[in-house]
Amino acid sequence: xxxxSLGFLFFTGVVTLLFHARPGLGGRRMVLGxxxxxxxxxxxxxxRSLAALAAFLFVTHMSLRLAPRASRLTVVLLGAAVVAAFxxxxxxxxxxxxxxxxxxxxxxxxVGLSYMLFRFLHLLVDVRQGQIGAVSLTSYLxxxxxxxxxxxxxxxxxxxxxxxWDTLARSTPPPRDTLLAWDRLLSGMIKIxxxxxxxxxxxxxxxxxxxxxxxxxxxLLRFMAYFYSYPAYLFFNFSGYTDIVVGAGRLLNxxxxxxxxxxxxxxxILDFWNRWHIxxxxxxxxxxxMTSYKWSVDRLxxxxxxxxxxxxxxxxxxxxWHGSTSNFALFGLVHGVGAAVNQVYDEILKRxxxxxxxxxxxxxxxxxGAATFATLHVVCFSFLFFPGDLDLVFARLHFxxxxxxxxxxxxx
Amino acid sequence: MRRFLAWVSERPHRxxxxxxxxxxxxxVMLILVWALQDKDAVVVYMKF
Numbered sequence: 001x002x003x004x005s006l007g008f009l010f011f012t013g014v015v016t017l018l019f020h021a022r023p024g025l026g027g028r029r030m031v032l033g034x035x036x037x038x039x040x041x042x043x044x045x046x047x048r049s050l051a052a053l054a055a056f057l058f059v060t061h062m063s064l065r066l067a068p069r070a071s072r073l074t075v076v077l078l079g080a081a082v083v084a085a086f087x088x089x090x091x092x093x094x095x096x097x098x099x100x101x102x103x104x105x106x107x108x109x110x111v112g113l114s115y116m117l118f119r120f121l122h123l124l125v126d127v128r129q130g131q132i133g134a135v136s137l138t139s140y141l142x143x144x145x146x147x148x149x150x151x152x153x154x155x156x157x158x159x160x161x162x163x164x165w166d167t168l169a170r171s172t173p174p175p176r177d178t179l180l181a182w183d184r185l186l187s188g189m190i191k192i193x194x195x196x197x198x199x200x201x202x203x204x205x206x207x208x209x210x211x212x213x214x215x216x217x218x219x220l221l222r223f224m225a226y227f228y229s230y231p232a233y234l235f236f237n238f239s240g241y242t243d244i245v246v247g248a249g250r251l252l253n254x255x256x257x258x259x260x261x262x263x264x265x266x267x268x269i270l271d272f273w274n275r276w277h278i279x280x281x282x283x284x285x286x287x288x289x290m291t292s293y294k295w296s297v298d299r300l301x302x303x304x305x306x307x308x309x310x311x312x313x314x315x316x317x318x319x320x321w322h323g324s325t326s327n328f329a330l331f332g333l334v335h336g337v338g339a340a341v342n343q344v345y346d347e348i349l350k351r352x353x354x355x356x357x358x359x360x361x362x363x364x365x366x367x368x369g370a371a372t373f374a375t376l377h378v379v380c381f382s383f384l385f386f387p388g389d390l391d392l393v394f395a396r397l398h399f400x401x402x403x404x405x406x407x408x409x410x411x412x
Numbered sequence: 413m414r415r416f417l418a419w420v421s422e423r424p425h426r427x428x429x430x431x432x433x434x435x436x437x438x439x440v441m442l443i444l445v446w447a448l449q450d451k452d453a454v455v456v457y458m459k460f
Contacts, residue, residue, distance in 0.1 A: 006442045176421060179431045183417070186434045193441050 001042035003151070003244045004192040011039070012185065016251045025169040029142070032168070032252065039147035043111045052089070052108045059085075060120045061140050067128045075128050079121060086117045092324040112150040114321060118283055119144060123158055125287060132158055139165070148245045148252075152238070154259045155279040164254045173253070181250035188243025191236045199233035207388070210396045216403035223400040231383045235263065238277070264379070267371040269338035272379055273315070280318065289314040304347055308340035315339050327385045334382035 001007050015035045022028050045053070063078040070078070087095060090113065091104050110116075123140075126132040135143075135158070143161050173181075206225035214222075239260040249256040259278050266272035273281040293310040300306065319332015349358055361367060384393050420430045 004442070004445075006439065006446065009439070009442065176424065176427065179427050180417075180421065183431050183434065186431070186438045189438050189442070190434075193438070193445050197445070 001039060003241060004189050007042075008244075009189070011035070012248050012251065019168075019252050020172050023169065025166075028168040028253075029165070032146070032254075033142060036142070036145045036147040036150070039150065040111065040145060045109065045111065046107070049108045049110055053110050056082075056085070056089075056110065056113070056116070057141060057144060060116075060124075061135070061137055064120075064123055064127050064135050064140065067124055068130070068134075072128075075124065079124055082117065082120060086113060087324075089113060090324050093326065112152075115149065115151075115153050115155060116144050118155050118280075118321075119158070121287060122155075122283065126158070148249050148254060148256060152241055153277075153279055154242060154245075154257050155283050156257055160255070160257065164249075168253050170253055173250070178251065181247045183247070184250070185244050185247030188240040188245075188247060191240030191243065196233050196237035196240060199229050199236060203229040203233055207392075207396070210399060211392065216407045219399060219403045220407070223396065223403070226396065227380055227384065230387065231264070231380045234383060234386070235260070264376050265372055266375050266379075267368060268342045268375055269315075269335055269378065270311070270342050272375055273318075273335070273339070280321075284314050284318050288317055307347075308343040311343055312336040312340040322386075327387070327390060330385040330390070331382050334378065334385070338378050338382075 001011065015031065019028055019031045022031060060082060063075075063082065066078070067075050088099070088103060089106075089108060089110060091106075095104055123132065123135060127135065139162070142165065143158055146161070149156055172178075202225055206222050206229060209222040210219065210226045212219075242259040246256045246258070257279050261275040261278065263272055263276035266275050273284075289310050292313055293306060296306045296310065313336070315336040315338075316329070316332040319328050319330075319335060322328045322331065349361065353361060384397075421427045
């Protein structure tokens, strides 16, 4: 079921009515559980995919039960085995040279698997470290299969989930809050149904147009439409989705974390990731960046290269998580390099400028504007690699560069 | 937009009228999206 559909609007209305008709905690949990199962069934998964999903949830829950008593090596191996299963289930293209084609040619399609993996790994680490106690099977299934976060996040932490899950029985919010929750949900639908749809239409036309022989000014105009429309489409589509689920959550006494904060106004790549898909960034920071950084410092000692290297690895992995093809590796590479350069630049500033001068530098409106402009263009460039055939992306870049050269030549 | 929403939500009847109107507009939009989805003339793209 698309969250931007009449069906989802009706579904949310019915679930909200049933939810508030039941005052008790147990009854409300049952309503949400049934709603999540109905939502999952609406994707019409075949029996084999359902069995694979059940196996994934069973194995990961068993791992969580083992984690507090098992050795550190066992926990690492359990996590690695689940990641390996995820890579096979998502058919990552680099596995084609390592595994038999039959294994990767499976017909299984698991809705929301990437997000389930992140939620599981977070739980595995936190349960192992004793930050989270035992996780019952019903809590785990409710957490993993919640219709509010199943398809595309946000990646809610288990403790935050429990905070809402344990207080579902609190009284119905005042009418003003209910109306504002509906407003948020409806705004999300407008973002997806109207704005992102129109932008994707522009993108598709401009992408085709940027490959045709034409005078350089016309080609550059089409290239600019191609360059800017996809990032704008992605923002409206994904932030619209977040608006819908955050609004639906508020109607059901469920608090979900925010995922966007005006990302295209970021001053640098690290700032961009603090504003774009915020819950993913926090996950990557806590479980990849901090872990790899601490591990490196413990073994190699402090070094100015460790921070940029750890950031590079973290953002490369963030890129790879988005999809199974080399498109996403390139996306991650651009962001990894951008963030590493960002860190090195910060380090140089720290060494060359004293604190007051650094503050003045950071607050300078021209520098802020230039930094925001440069970051926006690096981000838009990285999103060129997100959709479609890479050969066509490079062909469009070549066409645009040739057009610029021809224009410069005729002007000279 | 935030300032507009703050103004709308100052009075309950104003907020109610705004959200009901917006809901009606969204329902019309979703009906159009659904109706145009399979037409060759208009391609409707929605990821979510």
